[in-house]
Amino acid sequence: MKTLIVDDERLARKELMSLLEPHKKIDVVGEATDVDDAIEKINELNPDLIFLDIQMPGKSGFDLLESLDHVPRVIFTTAYDEFALKAFEVNALDYLLKPVQPERLEEAIAKLHVESDRNPSPTDAEKRSLGKDDQVFVKDGDKCWFVKLADVRLFESDGNYIKVYFGGNKPMIHKSLNALDERLDDRTFFRASRKHIINLGWVENIDTWFNGGLLVQLKGGEKIEVSRRQAARFKERMSL
Known part of the structure; x- marks a missing residue:
């Protein structure tokens, strides 16, 4: 090693x-x-x-x-x-x-x-790409975590920061969602919209939504709208 x-x-x-x-x-x-x-x-x-x-x-x-x-x-x-x-x-x-x-x-x-x-x-x-078996380091204030990406169900853009959802935690990291999207393995993570990247392994329910979009519910309870532009790609990825 x-x-x-x-x-x-x-x-x-x-x-x-x-x-x-x-x-x-x-x-x-x-x-x-x-x-x-x-x-x-x-x-x-x-x-x-x-x-x-x-x-x-x-x-x-x-x-x-x-x-x-x-x-x-x-x-x-x-x-x-x-x-x-x-x-x-x-x-x-x-x-x-x-x-x-x-x-x-x-x-x-x-x-x-x-x-x-x-x-x-x-x-x-x-x-070269970050997949579900990789771990990342997250620090928010005095709290620090080593997080396996398989356990991250959602990345949410918030200005110049990203909110990382895992367990009961939602720490903020200083990074752009676009930069993160380029590094994440698209076999595990999906860019649902301008503000959200979801972990496909955490998808629980999928419903039709306004204007041809979709509403995805994650196992953590979050409901994320998949834009109309991304809905076709999402259906293909999830074999709907």
């Missing part, structure tokens, strides 16, 4: 590399000292896993994750306050408090192997 270590502290990077040596399935292919360096290395190396520090000069580990379309598997390595960690601890693969203890590292890697067996890493070609 190609692995990148992102940490501004040289000694922390070296210590982690030493701790990882006995784990033969972890192949450390690079180190990054800050967010900009990490973005460059991620684009160059396409790692499957990132060991990521949170507090770094300039930009944080959260800033890095927000800048990525496709988020590799992430294990946090941080001295971050335990209470702040509660914002994302149930969503991250794992987090390790510094100084990293060998037994906690083993637990994290064990979780990684279980998760990898369930969801093999996509190939470089598959990473």
